[in-house]
Amino acid sequence: MKNLLLILALIGSSTFLHAQAHLPSVDLQNLEGATVNTSEWENDGSPMVVNFWATWCKPCVTELAAIHEEYIDWIDETNVKLIAVSIDDTRNSMRVAPFVNGRGWEYDIYLDPNSDFKRAMNVGNPPHTFLLNGKGEIVWQHSGYAPGDEVELYENILRLSQGLEIEH
């Protein structure tokens, strides 16, 4: 056991291995119930945002509502696409379509009712936001939401669309 941990530590600290760079391949459902694999997501070389949320998660709903007000401008300026992955389980997953449409949100919505994608992306608690560059590489992430976080997210989207690196 101790040896295993040490080996893992050594492997981890070596420079040859890197944290997850691309989206893992997981089957999710769209709002019509059809299976869609996450590896099929793309946005014609423009940035993508992948956001984990749930109907019962107040800060998640606040965040998506705040982005909703600016989303049209974001698309105009950067062609960004926001994919909102609901981790609601069966209790709430069927509420998602009316919940989203009733609020007028125009995100790409997917359901992850048994948290398979959440697990594959190593997400602890929602909300959790990942930003992908035009090549589909994960370049930035943020856990939780405080009002104003969308400003930092959008600054990073702008940098990506201008071909700049993200600052950490």
Add this chain to the structure above:
Amino acid sequence: MSQLTKIGLIAGLLISSLSYSQESNTDLGQIHGNFQTDFQYYRPDSLIGAPDVPEQFLLNGFMNLNYTRGNFSAGVRFESYENALLGFDPRYKGTGIPYRYATYSADDWEITAGNFYEQFGSGLIFRAYEERGLGFDNAMDGIRARFRPAPGIKITGVIGQQRFYFDKGDGIVRGIDADWNLNESIESMKENKTKIILGGSFVSKFEADLDPRYNLPENVGSWAGRATISKGKWGLFAEGAYKINDPSTVNNYIFKDGHAMLVNLTYSRKGLGILLAAKRIDNMNYRSDRTATVNDLLINYLPALTKQHTYRLPALYPYATQPNGEMGIQTEITYTIPRGSRFGGKYGTQIAFNWSIAQSLDLQNINDTTDIYESGTDGYTSDFWSWGEERYFQDINLEITKKFNRKFKLIGTYIYEEYNRQVIEGKTGFVYMQAVILEAQYKLSRTKTLRFEAQGMFTDQDRGSWAMLLVEYSISPKWFFAVQDAWNYSNPDPNRQIHYYILSFGYTKGGTRFLANYGKQQEGIFCVGGVCRNVPASNGLSVTITSTF
């Protein structure tokens, strides 16, 4: 502890060396994961019933480490309970690796050996899942295979034993599920506007019969069929399940078969969403050990059709499905009053209305000489369509969200609830509760925000009425501070009219979060993501660190 220090050390090394590197070398694969530690220092407080903790502080922690390379992935989860936090089952004890797996996937098939999570349909006959924050984990340990023999067809097979704290249950669970998307697999339906997806599953458990009294079924089979049909603004989902007789501790060893039915109808267009849902659960407790209770060794998942309130006061009375039997209905309407109209204002006003009810089944004696739920008999009969007389739960709530300008936003909520404590918690009494909540958000600047919550929950039963105030100050994207006080001002026992104050502080950087709470947590049910558990009263300091890398 030394083990855990080591885990922390490794985590540190991993994060520092890995997390922000962008170039990738796929030849060597990638290591990624996450960890969480919850530390709690307890102060005894006899007044609120917080027990004395001999260890003084307790700690839960886990870390997922995954390795992926091309089509191959493998991973482990270290878990540590030194000792488990109050509210967690004490059988979570010590440190170990209760979860490890390896998966290989190709274009049209995938195989996993070791631990895995899986759900068939809506979970009525099979769901293996985890809810780490609540100490729930019924991961399978065995083999899972998936095939896609043709476009639109997906078949999943599983076999294994279920996790039981740091051990496994003796029973064997095996199952197969098929999902058939007609529009993808039938050429003539490809362009059809009506989308149809059908599914079916079969699950069986094996458990030896060592019972001296009864001749119990050793193999208990269950079936489920489902359909998802959508066309434009309309969506329909229906699933029905059947289980053969499965006498158990929970159903008092009756030999009745089980049924479950779940139907959801939705209509939605931009600005309006309507949901209508109904369910009927009849004797559907399904576990790989017939003597297991509470959250142990559950094979299936029976969702509650009620809204989950997350405000602190109404969250004290959440509903949980009664697996022995219930009928329920839920409806929800979400509407946005358009921008620019009189009530819509500049940003549009959101209105969400939700009503749900859960009621007993209409139970009848099977004959004149047999009691309802009498062990060793068929237990009862019940008409599919007729409602029983006992109210388990009812909730009528309305939420209005209005943004006045770039800086100021208000959310008003009203909740009326009927809560059958005897059925839901096994305690006596029935609670009628009304709650009013006003939440205000005021942006001081681009990144600085003040948030207020004023909550009142009024009832003559149980612990009486509560009032609560919360003030939160956040500086995006890194800091937040909050103060809250819930005051149980009309507790029938004047000595227990206590202030439950909590001070909170949080710091976030990227995928890492640090959160500290200091104060008194009231006893009650704590719900996250659809699972509820009782948390005992506690008083002291808690620190949580989470990180994704």
